[in-house]
Amino acid sequence: MKIAPTPRVIYGKNPLAEVVCQIRYKRLEISSSALETLQQRYGEIGYSNRNDEASFNVVLDTLEHGVAPAPRVSAGDTIHHFAKTDGTSKVSVAPEFIAYTSTSYRSWDEYLPGLLSAVVALNQELGALGITRIGIRYKDVIERSVLGLEGTPWHELIKPFLLGPLAFDALSEEGQFDEDAVDSQVSQSLIRLDECKLLLQSSLLTSMADASKAFLIDADFFHELDGAEECGNIAESSVELEALLETLHSNAGALFRRAITEKLHDALSPE
Numbered sequence: 001m002k003i004a005p006t007p008r009v010i011y012g013k014n015p016l017a018e019v020v021c022q023i024r025y026k027r028l029e030i031s032s033s034a035l036e037t038l039q040q041r042y043g044e045i046g047y048s049n050r051n052d053e054a055s056f057n058v059v060l061d062t063l064e065h066g067v068a069p070a071p072r073v074s075a076g077d078t079i080h081h082f083a084k085t086d087g088t089s090k091v092s093v094a095p096e097f098i099a100y101t102s103t104s105y106r107s108w109d110e111y112l113p114g115l116l117s118a119v120v121a122l123n124q125e126l127g128a129l130g131i132t133r134i135g136i137r138y139k140d141v142i143e144r145s146v147l148g149l150e151g152t153p154w155h156e157l158i159k160p161f162l163l164g165p166l167a168f169d170a171l172s173e174e175g176q177f178d179e180d181a182v183d184s185q186v187s188q189s190l191i192r193l194d195e196c197k198l199l200l201q202s203s204l205l206t207s208m209a210d211a212s213k214a215f216l217i218d219a220d221f222f223h224e225l226d227g228a229e230e231c232g233n234i235a236e237s238s239v240e241l242e243a244l245l246e247t248l249h250s251n252a253g254a255l256f257r258r259a260i261t262e263k264l265h266d267a268l269s270p271e
Contacts, residue, residue, distance in 0.1 A: 001191060001192060001193050001194065002193060002194045003251055003254040004254060004258065006254050006257040006258070008253050009253070009257065009265075009270045009271075010106065010107055010270070010271045011268040011269060011270055011271070012268070012269030012270070012271055013146065013147060013267070013268045014105070014106060015141055015142055015143075016105045016139070017103065017141045018102070018103050018105075018138075018139045019101070019102045019105040019111060019136065019137070019139075020099055020100070020101045020102075020136070020137045021100045021115050021134075021135070021136045021245070022097055022098070022099040022133075022134075022137070023097060023099075023129075023133070023135075024096055024097045024132050024135075025096065025097065025129040025130050026096075026129070026130035026132065027095050027096050028095055028126060028129070029095065030080075030095060030126070034125055035080060037125055038080075038082075038093065038121065038122065038125050039082065041124075041125065042082040043082075045117055045121070046084050047082035047084055047089075047090065047091050047118075048082075048084075048085060049082070049083040049085060050080065050081065050082055050083075051081045051083065052078050052079070052080050052081070053078065053079045053080075053081060054076070054078055055076035055077055055078070055079055055094075056073050056074065056076050057076045077094050077095050078094070079093070079094045080092070080093045080094070087103070088102065088103055088104040089101060089102045089103070089104070089114060091118040093122060098118065098119060098122050100114065100115040100118050100119070102114070108249050112242075112245065115245070116241075116242070119241070131225055132224065132225055133222060133223070133224050133225065134222065134241075134244050134245070134248070135220055135222030135223070135248070136245065136248045136249060136252065137218070137219065137221075138217075138218075138220075138221075138252050138256070139217075140217040140218075140219075140256060141205070141216055142157065142214060142215040142216075142217070142260075142264065143214045144157070144214075147264075147267040147268065148267065149263075149264075149267055152263070153179055154166045154204075154215060155167055155168040156263055156264075157215075157260065157263060157264040157267075158215055158217075158259065158260060158264070159258065159259050159260065159261065162187060162200075162202040162217065162259055163185070164185050164187050165182055165185060166182055166185055183206075184203070184204055185202075185203060185204040186201070186203045186204075187200075187201065187203070188200070188201045193251060195251070196222060196223045196247055197221070197222055197223070197224070198219060198220070198221050198222075198251065199219075199220040200218070200219050200220075200255070201216075201218040201220075202216060202217050202218065203215075203216045203218070217256065217259055219252060219255055219256070221248040221249075221251050222248070223244055223247070223248065
């Protein structure tokens with residue numbers, strides 16, 4: 001399956017709340033000396049604020065005499081976050097992945113160099129990485145009040161394949177549907193595309209402050225590498241890495257344009 005391509009667009013009212021690229025690799029150990037060097041490297045390129053996060057795993061033990069024991073929590077890996085002082089982006093490093101997060105995404109040409117510099121710094125410090133998965137996740141949040149679209153029904157902004165019961169005439173006759181009667185809506189699809197896979201999720205969000213609604217389009221494009229495809233030293237194979245990233249990114253732009261209507265497209269102020 002292939003998503004029909006569309007021209008790339010930069011929106012003046014960008015709905016992207018977060019973009020995360022995660023690269024998973026075979027487990028490695030990060031020594032305290034390597035961590036200190038990484039902190040110095042990332043500090044030199046602007047990620048000077050370090051924060052260490054302890055993760056936890058929920059463990060389900062096997063049945064004993066036909067009775068399932070209660071789940072237990074065990075300590076997981078420590079995730080090391082290196083963030084810019086303005087909080088707009090960060091690099092997260094753990095024994096099994098590196099992630100690059102931006103909360104101020106504007107264009108791929110701005111995002112990609114930061115991502116590559118973060119990955120190369122890790123590779124240069126820790127050596128060859130056995131990459132097993134590369135994914136880019138885009139979270140778009142559509143807030144009608146921000147766009148001057150208060151009172152506009154969701155079916156005039158979002159395409160039906162994401163809306164479920166909010167789609168036009170899905171449950172009621174024309175003019176009889178009460179959008180406020182839908183307290184929540186969640187959809188999830190796993191799609192095999194020609195060059196990658198897509199985990200596509202959508203949901204209706206409710207503000208805790210004023211109960212206003214927003215719509216989330218959450219698209220995770222990923223490529224899983226088998227043994228024959230594994231990237232070795234990604235600092236030496238940046239062409240291959242960039243090609244994989246470009247494939248994921250090109251699908252993302254095409255998906256968003258097909259997920260929204262012309263009315264929403266215009267309201268986002270395309271440049």
